[in-house]
Amino acid sequence: MLDLSSKTIDESVQGSALESTLNPESKKKFYIESYGCAMNFNDSEIIASILHQHGYGSTQNLEQADLILLNTCSIREKAEQTVRFRLNHFKGLKKRNRSLLVGVLGCMAERLKDKLLEEEKLVDIVIGPDAYRSLPSLIEEAEGGQKSVNVLLSREETYADISPVRLDQNGVSSFVSIMRGCNNMCSFCVVPFTRGRERSRDPYSIVREATELFEQGYREVTLLGQNVDSYRWEDEAHHTSVSFAQLLEKVALIDPLLRVRFSTSHPKDITDEVLFTIAKYENICNYIHLPLQSGSTRILQLMNRTYTKEWYLHKIDRIREIIPGCAISTDIICGFCTETEEDHQETISVMKYGVYELAYIYAYSERPGTLASRRYEDDVPAEVKSRRLSEIIDVHRENSRIRNLEELGRIHTVLVEGPAKKNADSDHCGRTDTNKMVNFAKGNSQIGDYVKVKIIDSSSGSLRGEILP
Ligand code: SAH
Ligand code: SF4
Ligand code: F3S
Numbered sequence: 174m175l176d177l178s179s180k181t182i183d184e185s186v187q188g189s190a191l192e193s194t195l196n197p198e199s200k201k202k203f204y205i206e207s208y209g210c211a212m213n214f215n216d217s218e219i220i221a222s223i224l225h226q227h228g229y230g231s232t233q234n235l236e237q238a239d240l241i242l243l244n245t246c247s248i249r250e251k252a253e254q255t256v257r258f259r260l261n262h263f264k265g266l267k268k269r270n271r272s273l274l275v276g277v278l279g280c281m282a283e284r285l286k287d288k289l290l291e292e293e294k295l296v297d298i299v300i301g302p303d304a305y306r307s308l309p310s311l312i313e314e315a316e317g318g319q320k321s322v323n324v325l326l327s328r329e330e331t332y333a334d335i336s337p338v339r340l341d342q343n344g345v346s347s348f349v350s351i352m353r354g355c356n357n358m359c360s361f362c363v364v365p366f367t368r369g370r371e372r373s374r375d376p377y378s379i380v381r382e383a384t385e386l387f388e389q390g391y392r393e394v395t396l397l398g399q400n401v402d403s404y405r406w407e408d409e410a411h412h413t414s415v416s417f418a419q420l421l422e423k424v425a426l427i428d429p430l431l432r433v434r435f436s437t438s439h440p441k442d443i444t445d446e447v448l449f450t451i452a453k454y455e456n457i458c459n460y461i462h463l464p465l466q467s468g469s470t471r472i473l474q475l476m477n478r479t480y481t482k483e484w485y486l487h488k489i490d491r492i493r494e495i496i497p498g499c500a501i502s503t504d505i506i507c508g509f510c511t512e513t514e515e516d517h518q519e520t521i522s523v524m525k526y527g528v529y530e531l532a533y534i535y536a537y538s539e540r541p542g543t544l545a546s547r548r549y550e551d552d553v554p555a556e557v558k559s560r561r562l563s564e565i566i567d568v569h570r571e572n573s574r575i576r577n578l579e580e581l582g583r584i585h586t587v588l589v590e591g592p593a594k595k596n597a598d599s600d601h602c603g604r605t606d607t608n609k610m611v612n613f614a615k616g617n618s619q620i621g622d623y624v625k626v627k628i629i630d631s632s633s634g635s636l637r638g639e640i641l642p
Pocket of ligand 1 (some may be wrong): 248537
């Protein structure tokens with residue numbers, strides 16, 4: 174994975190532990206680590222809220238925990254290996270504290286179900302993404318000495334009424350889930366099996382949540398879904414419906430000072446209506462994550478992506494026509510079943526055409542139960558996958574260099590997110606509307622402010638700016 178700046182919907186290499194402390198005075202304490210995409214991180218905030226309501230406090234210290242939860246990802250084999258490694262690490266803790274409970278949540282729980290209890294003896298609770306409301310009762314069962322599992326998927330659950338406990342610390346940007354599940358059947362992908370059928374959350378609770386965030390001082394929300402363009406809320410009582418473009422508009426209208434982002438768009442579904450809505454509202458950010466996966470139409474067909482290379486290129490053109498200056502990022506899978514050098518070169522040619530601001534590049538990892546694993550042989554040798562991966566990464570590095578050079582001298586409105594990673598005492602960092610991270614001398618800027626910043630220096634991964642008066 175090559176991530177030059179931000180966290181989008183995708184697997185994080187490191188899990189991230191709960192970063193806020195809830196109910197510090199409660200007796201029972203849970204510790205949670207999250208892996209995978211932004212939606213999983215947002216789910217951990219829902220889980221924290223459920224546990225909070227049931228009197229649990231949180232801890233960031235494993236040794237103090239009565240309950241350890243891992244919110245897991247199955248997207249690639251490596252993501253699951255990381256979780257198994259973590260579980261292994263907890264063995265010692267469990268020996269020292271016999272009443273310690275360990276729960277596996279999220280996509281790996283859903284994929285492996287009770288097999289996980291057989292494979293990983295120290296796991297007490299297995300709970301899938303649609304069953305989090307039952308976590309308190311599962312904990313009770315486990316406290317009674319019974320291993321407990323709930324991996325029921327739902328067609329309705331959106332956790333719309335649960336106010337997530339914000340685990341991020343910057344207090345400026347936050348995720349809001351607008352839908353769950355996925356109805357696409359991309360042949361490589363495990364998500365439809367781990368997250369179930371697609372369902373949209375009602376727009377009223379989405380707007381309410383975003384409004385509350387704004388009132389609490391947040392200045393940016395990212396609307397989350399595996400395929401946000403197929404968001405659709407049918408209000409049967411009033412015979413009306415809300416599309417994704419309409420939802421975007423509703424959230425943008427909360428306040429011009431609230432930035433709106435979204436992820437992920439599917440090239441087959443993103444409409445001109447969405448693009449015109451982005452263009453119309455200053456506070457809907459000019460940034461679109463548009464996963465390509467492969468530049469070869471033949472491979473796209475095998476992947477069941479339902480668009481061609483030409484369709485995808487046309488979408489890029491439309492985005493740039495309707496929203497001049499819009500930043501685009503992408504996901505690529507290299508070495509998918511039967512991929513030839515020619516197919517690979519087609520991916521490279523689209524990478525060069527797209528000049529993406531950001532790209533997440535992966536070697537294909539076969540996932541049990543998916544269409545591809547049943548139909549096609551994973552026949553591209555590991556060393557070929559890895560060579561193709563580095564060739565694509567090289568093209569992306571060059572794209573980033575070009576994009577960052579173009580930034581020199583530009584003036585952006587930057588939302589101040591917090592102290593810069595380097596020189597935290599003197600510098601702040603923040604993002605442009607186009608999702609580029611910029612470091613700059615703090616001056617009088619406060620976290621959550623918008624500042625005008627002129628770009629004065631650029632390296633491959635970051636931009637340096639100065640605040641304009
Ligand atoms: N819903 C999003 C992506 C979700 S998964 C979309 O439709 O694009 C995030 C990314 O992980 C995918 O875009 C894909 O590039 C990658 N991915 C998914 N399954 C994979 C697999 N089996 N092997 C390697 N990468 C995979
Ligand atoms: Fe997976 Fe495709 Fe759904 Fe994305 S759209 S989550 S890649 S099945
Ligand atoms: Fe997300 Fe990983 Fe599940 S990418 S939806 S946590 S398989």
